[in-house]
Amino acid sequence: MSTADGVRGDRTARGTRGARARARIEVTATIKAEARAQLAVEGAAKLSLRAVARELGMASSALYRYFPSRDDLLTALIIDAYDSLGGAAEAAHDSAAGLGPARRWTVVCEAVRVWALAHPHEYALIYGSPVPGYTAPQDTVPAAARVAEVLIGILREAHRGTGLAKPVIPAELRPEARRMAADIAPDLPPETVTAMVACWAELFGLVGFEVFGQFHRVVEDRPTFFRHAADRLAHSVGLVFP
Template sequence: MVANSLRARVRAEMIDEIKAVARRHLATDGANLSLRAVARDLGMASSAIYRYFPSRDDLLTTLILEAYVALGDAVEAADAAVDRDDLRGRWFASCRAARAWALANTAEYALLYGSPVPGYTAPDDTIEPAARPPMTLIGIARDGLATGQLTPPPAADLPQPVQDDLADIAASLAPGMPAALLARGMAGWTQLFGLISFELFGRIKGALPHRDDYFDHQIALMADLVGLPR
């Protein structure tokens, strides 16, 4: 079986090489990835790629899934590196990590959070890793609740239907989380996504030279909204 494993090893290396080249092309050409161009870079015929990936969409899906995992890893690692009781520090670290990853991997971020490709539908494998960054933020709020550092926002403002919907989500994803607090955590995630997208997709332009500070301030506003103590 040595020979077999040799074959398998070569195959695995080939797959890695294809993904690496594809990622490189992604950075320059965006989502319209050309299999033929990748094949050219690898010095092989375009048809040979199909030995490793059944279709172009399949290659893209693999890249997307790995990108989700990479982003999730980055955010969770940043959160884990901070003292558990330093809620605000964890919030900042997580958000900054997401932004840093997006700035370093703009093409892949656009693939994850940009407009979806028309024919393409994301496989179910992506919904779990896609939920990791928002779950990290919500986890910070939940920990604050558990330690008493954080007092839940009033639920009076919450319409009953939303209250019920959020209670269902909390029941399956974050047991014990009050609906009103969950809503604010999700607002924080929405804001984070919006901030990164605006910065990456060029809405802000040169109008805001101190982008790091602006980002921090906007993130701080959301930390206040969630109720993280200073």
């Protein structure tokens, strides 16, 4: 057999064995780190492959061995950003293990907000206008779902106990609610899943408005405002506070 390790016929860097392959993933990580640093300073629009290469002391053309195009570099950064945000949400959830579902919901929401404020350009990359070709690459889908997964987990646990009220839904939304529940969380009531999807989007509306400056001269005490808004979302999805 031609490729000894179980990797399909990638043209470059098959496997992680060997010094060369190791160097490759290390260089890839270095490039991403430098790109992320420039992203944090200038924003996605001004991220320049040549500037990254210059800072790394290599020829710009050499960079194309690792990322076929600038958009592919951006896509890699997008996936990393989703991962970082997902990790932050999961860490916040774990750190609040002792609290009830409603409190944990708020904690996770606040973690999303804090992460977004700490990484505004990365947040813009994933929840602002999609900069590359306007259609999100399929690779980003699983990474994007991690925050939602955390929220679903909270609802699932509340559903097993008694801390979950079932929202009301009009008849015309019933079929869609059943479809969504079957796809997302078959063990939860369709009404809960529907409300959760809406709250999910609304959460990022709140965070986005703050990160992008839409609350400038409108909301001043933003932590308090957000905390209450997250509580309202929790209530709206059916979580009850003790």
